[in-house]
Amino acid sequence: MYTNKPLEPPSEFIVKVQDINDNPPEFLHGPYYARVPEMSNVGTSVMQVTATDADDPTYGNSARLVYSILQGQPYFSVEPQTGIIRTALPNMDREARQEYDVVIQAKDMGGHMGGLSGTTEVKITLTDVNDNPPKFPQSVYSMSVSEDKVEGEEVGRLKAKDPDMGDNGLVNYRLTDGDGLGMFVLSTDSETREAIIKLKKRVDFETKRSYTLKVEGYNVHVDPQYLAWGPYKDEATIKISVEDADEPPVFVAPSYTFEVEENAPAGTQVGRVHAKDTDIDNNPVRYMIPRYTDVEQFFSVNSEDGMITTTRPLDRETQAWHNISVSATEIGHHQDTKVRVNIKVKDRNDNAPEFATNNEVLMCENVMIETVSAVDKDEMAHRQHFTFSLAPEVAHNHNFSLKDNRDSTASIYVLRQGFSRLTQDVYFLPVEINDNGVPAMSSTSTLTVRVCSCDSKDTILSCNVEPYVLPAGLSTGALIAILACIVILLVIVVLFVALRRQKKEPLIVFEEEDIRENIITYDDEGGGEEDTEAFDIATLQNPDGANGFHPRKDMKPELQFPLRPGGHPAANSVDVDDFIKTRVAEADSDPTAPPYDSIQIYGYEGRGSLAGSLSSLESVTTESDLDYDYLHSWGPRFKKLADLYGTKDCSVHDGDDDDDC
Known part of the structure; x- marks a missing residue:
């Protein structure tokens, strides 16, 4: 029968896994970069590298690592146990080689055979130190300069080389010696670090044809540990020859x-x-x-x-x-x-002396003392002076005398009193002036003496001609009032003239004006404008007051007046026609007269006539059955002549043959 119960009590077993060397060493942070100054001593530490191994470090030698250098000898070495890389060669020069590639190996099993290994790269760079002095490529430099070059122009350049980097390779220059120190100057190009030789003074080929200079290149930043190696500078010689140039005299x-x-x-x-x-x-x-x-x-x-x-x-x-x-x-x-x-x-004494100021003196009517002086256009010497004297022709006059003051001046005195401007107001006094030059020069200048009116203190009041004396009692205020009135009257006259001109009225109105009007005849039986005709008023002037020809305003008529239909000329129309033609001929032959057939203004209508007004306006207001058929085209003209001359109207035929017109 199955009960599912253990036959024996449970037991505990411990199983231990034994490590074997199955993992190689690894450099987790590679590749590595390191820097070390050049010229470092042997054994100078560069850096430390470290590898790791996954095997059990407590069991056997699987995790015991040993470091070695595979590449980079003989310059560098590595400590087997610590992995510290050190310099192995003395005086490593950066200028010879700057970078090194070093390979480091880490091997387990204590480095014995059968162990696993791993590698890494280390890039080592030598940093610069000022271990090199500047050096000129040449010890002697040759330059030339033309004598026509001006100050500040460049003569030549040179440069000292320094393999160091940065400030360690910075070179400065200076002139230290030579016979051209006063003729040339040195400067440094900030970009190319070249020494520039320039002219300080102009050189002369004919004076000196060559110069020598000593130039030094030196480091500014010096490392004291390398001073034992020698000076951080170099020197070169510059020979400068002067070239001849075509120069002006x-x-x-x-x-x-x-x-x-x-x-x-x-x-x-x-x-x-x-x-x-x-x-x-x-x-x-x-x-x-x-x-x-x-x-x-x-x-x-x-x-x-x-x-x-x-x-x-x-x-x-x-x-x-x-x-x-x-x-x-x-x-x-x-x-x-x-x-x-x-x-x-x-200077030569070639100019005669003359009065220094205006050669005119003023004196009162009773006294005068005047001092005059002279000038000379020549250069005045230290001891030169002028002397004065009256001209010989006036030396014995009774009015004035002259005294030489012996100091290039003279005084004029009056010899009498009682000078009167009314008698004589101007006197002319010739004065002779001499200088003491070589040769001596002299001139005669006329001094004008003008008599003036003076007050009690001999103060000159006036030297003009005697003015008009105002009436006694006329004060200054009254004189001003009179002048003011005159000014006001002038202003009124000016305003009046301006207003008259603005109104375009004549300033003078004549009593009798010659006013003329156009004579226009109207005939209500005619054909309108054909009955309007102007006449020569020269013929129709006032017979009582005609004084000559009056100019007239001319206008050439545009229409001719034909005979009225049905009209017949009067029996004596030939005489009037001859009269008109005669007047026309006279007008045409007279160059001053306008054409006869013109519109004329007139100012006199005659003494009147039995015919009354010639205007046809009257016939409009008056009922009349007058028959004007008997008037031909000359009727209006004859009638106007009759009105002006007071004669019988010849335009009406009375049937007889007598000439009573």
Whole structure:
């Protein structure tokens, strides 16, 4: 029977798994990078590498690791137990080799055979130290410079090399010795680190043809531990040769100052300028005066020897100094140089003295003492003075006397009293003035003495002609009032004239105006405008007051007046026709008269006539059965003549043959 119960009591068994070497060592953080300064001592620690093994480190040697270097010898080594990498070669130079690839192996089983291994790479870089001084590639450098170069221009460059990096390889330069220290200067290019030699002063080929300089290149940042190896600097020699250039001539003096006598004749020698060619060729030099420095051409210069001469006499009083330039040029070359020449005109006593101020003095009617002085256009010497005297022709006059004060002044005195402006107000006194120059010069100037009215204190009031004396009792206020009234009247007149002009009215109205009107005839039997015609009023002027021809306003008629239908000329119309034609001929032959058939204005209508008004307006208001058929086209004209001259109306035929018109 199955009861599912154990036949024996339970038992406990412990099963232990024995480790075997089935896991190789591993470098969990590889590859590795390390840095070590160059020139480090042997055994300098670089870094430590560590590997791990998954096997049981407590059972056997499966997890006991040993480190070794597979690559990187003989430069580096590794400690077998710790994995510390150290330098193994002395004086490793970064400049020779900077990077190293090292392979480190870790092996279990204590490094014995049968053990497992793992490897890793370590990149080691040598860092720079200042272990190299600067070095010039050459010990001697050759340069050249032309003598026409100016200050600051570059002559040449040189550079010292330093294999170190960064600040360790930074090189500075300086001039230390040589005969060119005063002629050249050195600077450093901040980008290329080159030494630049520049001109400090201009060189002269003819004076010195070569210079020598000593230049030093040195490190700024120095490592003291390497000072025993030697100085951190290098030195080179620079030889600079001066090249000849075509230069303009050079004057032996920076400027010239000469003197010439005033009024010296043309061709007088003033002085000589001299320039020479400093080049090796030593070409001849030619001279000239630029026109702009001597516009008036007072001077000329000999083109070959540089002698300056005058071209005309010089006047010191007009121009005491002449400042010109002289140009020197080598023959066959275009370069020139100029020098300033100052020429002083020496004074001669060639101007007579004259009064210093206006040669007029004022005196009162009873007294006068006046002091006069003189001037001279010539240069006044230290001991030069003027003397005065009356001209011989007035030396014995009875009005004035002159006293020389011996100090280049003179005093004028009156010899009498009682001068009157009404008798004589102006006196002319010739005075002779002399200087003591060489040669002595003199002149005679007329002094005008004017008699003036003075007050009790001899204060001059007026020197003009005697003015008009105002009436006694007329005060200043009254005089001002009179002037004010005159001004007001002038203003009123001006306003009146302006208003009259604005209204366009004549300033003067004549008593009788010649007013004329156009005479227009109307005929209600006619054809409108054909009955309107102007007449020559010259014929119809007032017979009692006609004084001549009056101009008229002309207008050429546009219409001719035909005969009225059914009309017949009067028997005596030929006489009137002849009269009209005669007047027309006279008007045409008169150049001052306008055409006869014109519109004329008139101012007189005659003495009247039995016919009454000629206007056809009257016939409009008056009922009339008058028959105007008997009037032909000349009827209105005849009727107007009759009205003006008071004669019988000849336009109506009375049947007889008498000439009673």
